[in-house]
Amino acid sequence: MELLLIIVAFLVIIAGIGGCVLPVIPGPPIAFLGLLIMHFGMEESSFGAGSLMIYALLAIVITILDYVVPAWGTKKFGGSKYGTWGSTIGLILGAFVLPLGPLGLVSIILGPFVGAVIGERLGGMNSSKAMKAGLGAFVGFLAGTLMKLVYCFAVLFAAIMALV
Numbered sequence: 001m002e003l004l005l006i007i008v009a010f011l012v013i014i015a016g017i018g019g020c021v022l023p024v025i026p027g028p029p030i031a032f033l034g035l036l037i038m039h040f041g042m043e044e045s046s047f048g049a050g051s052l053m054i055y056a057l058l059a060i061v062i063t064i065l066d067y068v069v070p071a072w073g074t075k076k077f078g079g080s081k082y083g084t085w086g087s088t089i090g091l092i093l094g095a096f097v098l099p100l101g102p103l104g105l106v107s108i109i110l111g112p113f114v115g116a117v118i119g120e121r122l123g124g125m126n127s128s129k130a131m132k133a134g135l136g137a138f139v140g141f142l143a144g145t146l147m148k149l150v151y152c153f154a155v156l157f158a159a160i161m162a163l164v
Contacts, residue, residue: 005041006163009034013156020148027148028059031155038159046162055155062151066144067091070112073140079133082123083116087137090115112137 016031032055039047070091071084079087094111116137120130 002041002043005037009038009041010156010159012037013152013159017149017152017156020145020152026063028062028151028155031152032056032059035155035159038162042162047158051158055158058151062147066148069144069147070116070137070140073136073138073143074112074116074133075136077132077136077139078129079116079120079136080123080125082119082125083130083133083137084119086119086122087112087116087133087140089119090137091141109141110138112141 012034013031014034015025016027016029016034019025019027019030021027035047035052035055039052067088070087074083074087090111090113091108092111093115094107094109113134117130117134120133121127125133
């Protein structure tokens with residue numbers, strides 16, 4: 001039974017890694033779930049309560065930051081509140097409304113960029129400044145994705161080390 005739970009835990013962690021790049025799947029919380037399955041499924045777990053709490057806290061913070069960082073990137077690249085709101089709305093629409101069909105991955109990647117550009121244009125900003133704000137949203141999206149991937153691979157590494 002222990003071996004089966006370890007296999008399930010690794011499959012869940014791998015699904016968490018996939019969730020870092022696939023729309024609508026929350027990668028870090030899923031990877032953490034795999035770590036929990038491994039912790040409670042092993043007879044002798046090498047994860048203490050403190051390390052599990054740190055992994056849980058990081059999963060929560062990174063999941064929240066994944067929605068905040070594109071808006072922050074918009075602002076850092078000269079965007080206004082219109083671009084920040086547009087980036088957030090574009091991210092949400094791209095992640096939850098438009099991820100179906102063949103353009104799903106494209107919508108999640110371009111949602112913050114397009115949302116920021118549209119928001120800035122509606123706010124009266126010229127095209128070049130609006131594009132710069134959109135670029136900031138895109139850079140923020142990439143930074144959020146990178147944070148999620150680093151976390152999930154750290155979880156995978158911790159799970160592998162628990163077996164060694």
